[in-house]
Each structure stands twice: as structure tokens, then as C-alpha cells.
Amino acid sequence: MSKTVQVLDLSFETYIDKKTIKQRVKEMGKELGKEFNGKKPIFLAILNGSFVFASDLVRACKFDHEISFIKLTSYEGTVSSGKVITQIGLQEDLTDREVIVIEDIIDTGTTIYHFLPTLKKSNPKSITIVSLLQKPTALKFPLKIDYIGFEIPNKFVVGYGLDYKGLGRNLKDIYQLKE
Numbered sequence: 672m673s674k675t676v677q678v679l680d681l682s683f684e685t686y687i688d689k690k691t692i693k694q695r696v697k698e699m700g701k702e703l704g705k706e707f708n709g710k711k712p713i714f715l716a717i718l719n720g721s722f723v724f725a726s727d728l729v730r731a732c733k734f735d736h737e738i739s740f741i742k743l744t745s746y747e748g749t750v751s752s753g754k755v756i757t758q759i760g761l762q763e764d765l766t767d768r769e770v771i772v773i774e775d776i777i778d779t780g781t782t783i784y785h786f787l788p789t790l791k792k793s794n795p796k797s798i799t800i801v802s803l804l805q806k807p808t809a810l811k812f813p814l815k816i817d818y819i820g821f822e823i824p825n826k827f828v829v830g831y832g833l834d835y836k837g838l839g840r841n842l843k844d845i846y847q848l849k850e
């Protein structure tokens with residue numbers, strides 16, 4: 672049954688329920704295992720949005736790995752501002768490391784596209800991009816996302832780490848903006 676939640680001035684309805692998310696995240700852990708078993712990659716989760724997905728994804732991965740965090744922002748309310756600001760930068764030495772970037776959602780691609788050159792400067796052995804969600808029709812940059820949880824239409828979503836003006840990250844399901 673569909674549930675409605677109110678976040679500030681906007682109404683949202685259930686779109687991907689927590690059981691479906693859990694199952695898909697488990698599968699994604701297995702898919703990553705096929706590529707990374709026997710290696711020791713470092714996950715780089717992009718804060719804030721990806722913290723919930725990242726915490727579930729790493730626990731779905733059976734191979735050895737490390738995790739670190741960076742904080743980038745490009746969003747103002749429900750629209751991408753087109754600028755990317757680094758609020759917490761890279762702390763680790765990534766030289767010759769297999770790096771797996773974890774995003775909550777790839778929308779216009781602005782965040783990831785502008786972050787990749789910085790990441791490449793730290794000379795990783797490889798860069799893999801994992802995103803729980805992608806809005807393919809919103810993509811504005813030539814990007815290859817290696818692992819995608821769900822492709823979704825170009826509508827604003829909240830929950831499972833994703834926010835609207837800072838709120839709604841604690842919702843267990845993913846909700847879509849009501850028209």
C-alpha cells in the first residue's frame with residue numbers, strides 16, 4: 672500500500688520500499704564481489720546523501736575493503752545548482768588503489784563529473800562508480816556508471832539517505848514527489 676509523507680512544503684509517496692532496496696543492495700554486494708574478490712579496494716562514499724546506502728552496501732560486501740568519505744555538494748533545494756563545492760576533501764593516499772566511489776544518486780552527473788579529475792590526480796589504479804539510483808534522462812555529462820541499483824524517472828526523491836532541504840534522510844523507503 673502506498674504511503675504519503677510530508678517533508679516541509681512537499682508531499683511524497685512511496686516509490687521503492689525498504690525490502691526491495693535491501694534485496695538490490697545485497698545483489699550489488701555480490702556483483703561487486705565478482706570484480707573485487709581477492710583485491711582490497713577502498714570505497715569512497717560521497718557525503719551526505721550516500722551514508723545510508725554506503726553503510727548497507729559495505730556490509731553486503733564479503734571481500735576485504737576499506738572505506739573513507741568525502742563531502743561534495745551541488746544541490747540547492749530540489750534543483751542542481753551546477754556548481755560543485757568540496758566541503759571535506761580526500762584524506763587518504765589513493766596511489767595504486769582500486770577506488771570505488773559510492774553515490775546515492777546520479778542526476779545531472781555534475782558532482783561526479785567534476786570530482787573525477789581531482790580523484791585521478793591522486794593516481795588510483797582504477798576508479799569504479801557505484802550509485803544506488805540514476806535518473807538517466809537527467810544526465811548532462813558523458814559518464815559511465817559501473818554499477819546502478821535502480822534507474823528512475825526524472826522526479827525528485829527522498830529517503831534512505833536522500834534529503835529535501837536536509838530532511839527526510841531517515842525514511843526507510845524511497846519516496847517520490849507527488850505531482
Ligand code: IMP
Pocket residue numbers: 720745746751774775776777778779780781782783826827828829833834835
Ligand atoms: P548531480 O550532481 O546532478 O548528479 O546530483 C548529485 C547529487 O544531488 C546527489 O548526490 C544528491 O545528493 C543530489 N540529488 C540529486 N537528485 C536528487 C533527488 O531526487 N533527491 C535528493 N537528492 C538528489
Ligand code: MG
Pocket residue numbers: 717718719720721775776
Ligand atoms: Mg549526494
